[in-house]
Amino acid sequence: MAYGLLQGKRGIISGALNESSIAWKVAQRAKEEGAIFTLTNAPVAMRLGEIKKLAQECNAEIIPADATSTEDLEKLFTQSQEILGGKIDFVLHSIGMSPNVRKGRAYTDLNYEWYKQSLDISAMSLHRMLQTAYKMDAISEWGSVVALTYMAAQRTFSFYSDMAEAKAMLESVARSFGYHYGKYRKVRVNTISQSPTVTTAGSGISGFDKFYGYAEAIAPLGNASADQCADYCMTLFSDYTRMVTMQNLFHDGGFSMTGVSQEILDK
């Protein structure tokens, strides 16, 4: 069901790789809620070509941008404003990648060049996006920026490796930049800490399937799906959450507040 929550709003949605991407669902929901937006992803992801299907469905243009390149991000904000006809009202940061995780390096044997890449791609990119937008004054007053994170920023999960540091940094950037952008243009910046979700990034983590079942058995409401995450994003992009900023918001069916569940004890 749609409510017209984003009627008249202009956005930028990053990170839609394929149909299982959380950003893919966010784009579909934003369209239903009346927004117009551009889609962006790393140029290398474009070659896979699936994003074109989404662009057609949403009547959106694709602007390739590597989130580690300031030049690419400047183009992204310039072209998005030209295409959409004004300043940007909402931005989704849905970007994460760790070469160490991808190549199966143990946390006790990290490759430090890859470690830097994990932080650059998955966390510094949020700062880079915000700083680019700030300098260009590209986000409208009361605009909303949301980045997706995971609870490994607060608690240790054996399989999450250097992405844990990346997420801790991402959440810290949201707080720090949230302060400065709030003062400057009343722009709000939040992170959503999402349940394990079956996507390319999620399933790339070893032991993900078992952990997915574990989290499902702990959370009283079960794991939050990508579609439900997209619903939550709509509220944060809408005008109904104007005073929510600098927050890390758990969207996990209650997992983060549960010690142990009866189901786990019974097992």
Ligand SMILES: NC(=O)c1ccc[n+]([C@@H]2O[C@H](COP(=O)([O-])OP(=O)(O)OC[C@H]3O[C@@H](n4cnc5c(N)ncnc54)[C@H](O)[C@@H]3O)[C@@H](O)[C@H]2O)c1
């Ligand atoms: N899947 C989960 O279990 C889960 C849980 C919590 C948070 N998250 C977070 O949600 C976000 C989206 O991940 P997803 O699960 O939808 O997986 P996904 O693999 O579909 O999305 C990750 C995206 O990051 C993009 N990306 C990688 N390097 C990039 C770069 N240099 N520049 C621009 N884009 C780049 C990829 O192309 C891809 O589209 C990530 O931040 C992820 O950490 C995922």
